[in-house]
Amino acid sequence: MSKVKIISLGGVRENGKNMYLVEVDDMIFVLDCGLLYPENELLGIDVVIPDFTYLEENKNKIAGVFLTHGHADAVGALPYLLQNIDVPVFGTELTIALAKLSVESAGLAVGFNDYHVIDENTEIEFDKVVVRFFRTTHTIPDSVGICVVTEEGSVVYTGDFKFDQSASPMYRTDYGKITDIGENKVLALLSDSGDAESTVENVSDRKVAEEMFDTFKNAEGRIIVSCVASNILRIQQVFDVAQQADRKIFLTGPTLVETVDVAMKLGKLVLPDPDLLVSIKNINSYRDDQVIILETGNSGEPLESLQRMSKGKHKQVNLKEGDLVYITTTPSTAMETTVAKTKNMIYRAGASVKEISGTFKASGHASPNDLKLMINLLRPTYFIPVQGEYRMQAAHARLANEVGIPFKNIFIPGKGDVIEYAKGRMHMTGQVTAGNVLIDGIGVGDIGNIVLRDRKLLSEDGIFVVVVTISRRLNKILSGPEIVSRGFVYMKASEDLVNESSAIVKEVVEANLNTKDFDWAKLKQEIRDSLSRYLFEQTKRKPVILPIIMEASNYQKKN
Template sequence: MSKIKIIPLGGVRENAKNMYVVEVNDEIYVLDCGLKYPENELLGIDTVIPDFGYLRENANKIVGVFLTHGHADAIGALPYFLSEFDVPVFGTEMTIALAKISVRNDAKLAKFDDFHIINDQTEIDFNHATVSFFKTTHSIPESIGIVVRTESGSIVYTGDFKFDQTAAKGYQTDLARLAEIGNRGVLALMSDSANAENPKETVNESKIFEAINDNFEYRHGRIIVACVASNILRIQQIFDAAAKNGRKVALTGHDIEEIVDTALELGKLHLPADDLLISIKKIDDYPDEELVILETGRSGEPLKSLQKMATKKHHEVSLREGDLVFITTTPSHAMETTVAKTRDMIYRAGADVKAISDELNSSGHASRNDLQLMMNLLHPRYVVPVQGEYRLLAANAEWAQELGIPKDHIFITSKGDILEYDRDKLLLASSVEVGNTLIDGSGVGDIGNIVLRDRKILSEDGVFIAVVTIDRRKKKIVEAPKITSRGFVYVKTSGDLMAESAELVSKTVQQNLDNKEFDWGHLKQDVREQLNHFLYENTKRHPVILPVIMEINQHRHFNKKKKKSVSDED
């Protein structure tokens, strides 16, 4: 009997950042390698990727990374992963093409070429398991699910999926293949939960195209379409509707141009008219009623770019009266505040705004009935909801129980939980410590909770700096304290506060100089504590306080004076 472990390193109790470990004896199969975009409390953070700690400790066991599709939540962390682990990467043609785009932007990975293109007919035999794949329907072509077949049964990971009977070629689910996998025996199903809370059926893609086409047909001004860059299906629908209504399409952003070029080259996108695409620099050469501007934003996230358009800070397009902003992506619940703010800014700019989700229940993820159909086709012994916040995982678990799957056969996991198959039972055996790795500029994982806390305080209460010069030998203050503040109070109208703060610093420093047991660390801490108490008493705020102590050293053999700065970095 195989010794099997299932360990989520991301993607549970959160949106995106999918990464799951399936361990069979001494082989580790990594399923997806995604990132997520930060929420508001992660100030200054660009992206968040999974914690690779467990994989570092077991690097010699990793046999490969298996990707379900080409969205950032499945492939975004790949450059960071491959910079540490030299292992093969498996995915469909479109997924590998997008993965290569992601990886080649990292100079360290310029020579990495261990990519392997697979399809739904591929089976890969390893020592302790066989990995195979099945077609699924999602908003990007060649999306797949993954099967890790062991002697004890299969571990099935759905990836992002839904069922749509009208899906075009390249997006269709292979129902017969799913039934075949189910007949062979499924030990555990790791199932997409991103839309599990929605009890309504999602509309099929033919209805979504009709909605896009109607807006293009009856609108007379410019149409600015907001879309995720890697949503190839939506981009194709926009191209088709634009061509049908005599409009040209201009693309904004490097990401979208590169992805569209790649998809066209692979035949996953097609242009319904040869002259459909125009340069964004030529949009003023066309009447407004003939234009569609496709905005995908930085890293495929369009909302911030729409805000820049509304405030005339976008480097290529500014919104004006008569424009329609058409949001064709369905943001997660975590983005609701951002969406509302963006809508308000668009209206203030004089433009109109619509979203597909206003009128249609659209999603690229499985509804309640879709989830239950997947379970009925696969007949899993155990269900492990993945891909979603806790309430979504819980909803998926509820739908599983409706089908008669026992509650103790359903596991709502946290990151790092280890599900272990032992003695014919899957059990929550133990856990490993798994956190988040924060990406800030070129820094990977060097931003921790203390730095984030300081950034939060700085954003709320500002910084208060006290600079004072002393002569320690003579035990006196040479230059009176200078007080500087940024983001705390308006200095010109707070003269009394600044003067009293300077007096307090002078008094505290002099007390420390008079102390026989003089200590630099104690001096700085004493100044910080006294100021913190005083400022809070007067303003009810807690700014970041930085005491900077300058020391003058008198040397007997030289007439030069040298200042030594002692600040928080010392």
């Protein structure tokens, strides 16, 4: 009898950062290693990755990292994992190519080359465990689901998926393989919950292509197409439809160029006409009705680029009257405010906007009927909804119950929860270290709640700096107090406030100089407390107060 544990280090109760562990006896199988692009409240944070503490403590048990597809939510955290843990990485051809690109771009796991290319027919044996794969449909080619076959039954992870009966061969789901897996015992199914709440079914990608052709054909001016760089399916559709509409494509941004280059070299992105792509430098050589500008990026980056275009600040191309901005991906709920702001800026620039989501629901995630079909094909004993906010996981749990899985066999995990199969039953048995690690520039995990709180305060109420030079030997103030404010008040219009603040500081400093038990920390804290009370009374705001006290005797700043 094998002991089977399932642990989520990310991807639950959040959109992104997928990372799931299947632990069989003394072997750990890591399924995906993704990142999450931060929401607005994480001021200055570039990306968020899982906490790898548990894996670092058990790195000798790791059999490998198995990737489902090449999006950042599945491969983006690899550079940070491989920096400290040397383990083999398995994925399909395009997935591995994009994973390598991610690792090399980060510059962290220098020299790592333990990559292994698999396909849907690959089976990898690890002692008592066999890892198999099955082809799925997503917005990027070479997407697969993962099946970890144990003595107790299979643990199946779908990755991001949807069903599309008219998908092209490169994106087609292998229904036969999924059915074969379901014919044997599936102990647990970890399934994508990203669209479990939807009340509308996805349209086929063929319908999307038809809608895109009508848009391209009827537009009289330039078309600026906005999508996520890793959405290879949408980029392929733009290529195909642009050729049909007799337009040329101009690429902007290094992220897009790199992704397109990798996909084209592997034959996963096909250019229907060698002359279709034209350098952005030559855009003025073509009439407006011959031009398609493809603008992409990560997460919200395409919208940020559109905002720069609308303000005339884009490095390569800016919006003008008569342009049509075509947003071809469905934004998340968190991005709705940004989308509305961006559309307003585009209209003010004289261009117009069309959203594909205004006509169709075109998502890379399975709709409720697709989710129920996957459960019916695999027939798991236990069900674990993953990849999505809690409400999405809960909606997915209800769908599973509708197709016959009792609620007692459904687990909605949080990060770090351990779900263990023992003595013929699956139970929630404890937790391991898990959470968010914030990446800011080259800093990994050095930004915590205190720093974020200070950044929030600075962004809301600004900073109030007080500089005083003293002599303890003479018991007097030699210079100051001098006050500098940034983001709090306009100094020239607030002379009374500044003068009164200066008087308060002077009073506090002189009182402390006249005590026998002078203490630097006590002096600074009293300045903060006194100023904070006064400034809040006068402005109802609480700036960050920074006292800088210097002593003239040795010209050494005291901290």
